[in-house]
Every structure is written in structure tokens, then in C-alpha cells.
Amino acid sequence: MERDLTWDAMFTVAARMDDDARSEGIDIVAARDRSLRRWSVTEGLRADDGSTELFEPVRTRPFIGGTWEEIQPVKDAAANIGAFLRNRSAPGR
Numbered sequence: 001m002e003r004d005l006t007w008d009a010m011f012t013v014a015a016r017m018d019d020d021a022r023s024e025g026i027d028i029v030a031a032r033d034r035s036l037r038r039w040s041v042t043e044g045l046r047a048d049d050g051s052t053e054l055f056e057p058v059r060t061r062p063f064i065g066g067t068w069e070e071i072q073p074v075k076d077a078a079a080n081i082g083a084f085l086r087n088r089s090a091p092g093r
Contacts, residue, residue, distance in 0.1 A: 007043065009074045010058060014045055017078060021085060025049050028081065039063045045077045047085065056080045 010030035018028040031046040033055065044057040056077035059068040 006059060006068070006074065010043065010045060010077075013074055013078045017045075017047075017081065021047070024085075026085065031055065034063070042071075044071075045074075045081055047081050052088075054081060054084050 007030065014028050014030045018026075021028050026047055026049045028045065028047045031044060033042045033044075034040075035042065040060050040062055042057045042060040044055055044059075046056075047054045057071045058074055058077050059070050061068045
């Protein structure tokens with residue numbers, strides 16, 4: 001079985017970001033969402049602090065078979081979560 005390099009990248013980036021964000025009570029993980037309405041699976045990065053959740057999608061595919069379609073690169077998803085966290089904790093917010 002081939003390694004899933006995209007999932008590996010999401011997992012690695014999420015683990016690194018989670019180490020930095022955990023002190024602020026924020027969990028960052030590589031996540032998979034399933035949509036029955038769209039019959040699809042979407043994978044990406046999720047940041048959650050118990051009251052606010054942000055999901056940055058990286059790729060999607062149909063439930064059954066099909067190939068992954070990139071929505072955005074892992075580095076862009078990570079940058080978007082990083083920007084959200086910086087803005088969230090900025091003074092005066």
C-alpha cells in the first residue's frame with residue numbers, strides 16, 4: 001500500500017501547530033469530514049478551542065472511489081489557521 005503523502009503532511013503540520021497552540025487551549029488536528037448531503041469526503045486541518053471551530057479544507061473526493069481533488073495546498077491551510085489564531089489573540093480583540 002502506498003503512503004498517503006498529503007495525509008502525512010497534514011498530520012505533521014497539525015502536530016507541530018498543536019504543540020504551539022495547546023498552551024492557549026486550542027487543539028489542531030488533521031481531520032476528515034464526511035458529507036451525506038454532497039456524498040463526499042473532505043480532509044483538512046481543524047482548529048478547535050471548545051467554542052470556536054475552524055476547518056481549512058485541503059482536498060475532497062466522492063464517498064465511493066474517485067480521486068482526490070486539491071482544494072488548497074497544506075501550507076496554505078496551515079497559514080490560514082495561523083492567521084486566524086494570530087488575529088484571535090491580537091490585543092484589542
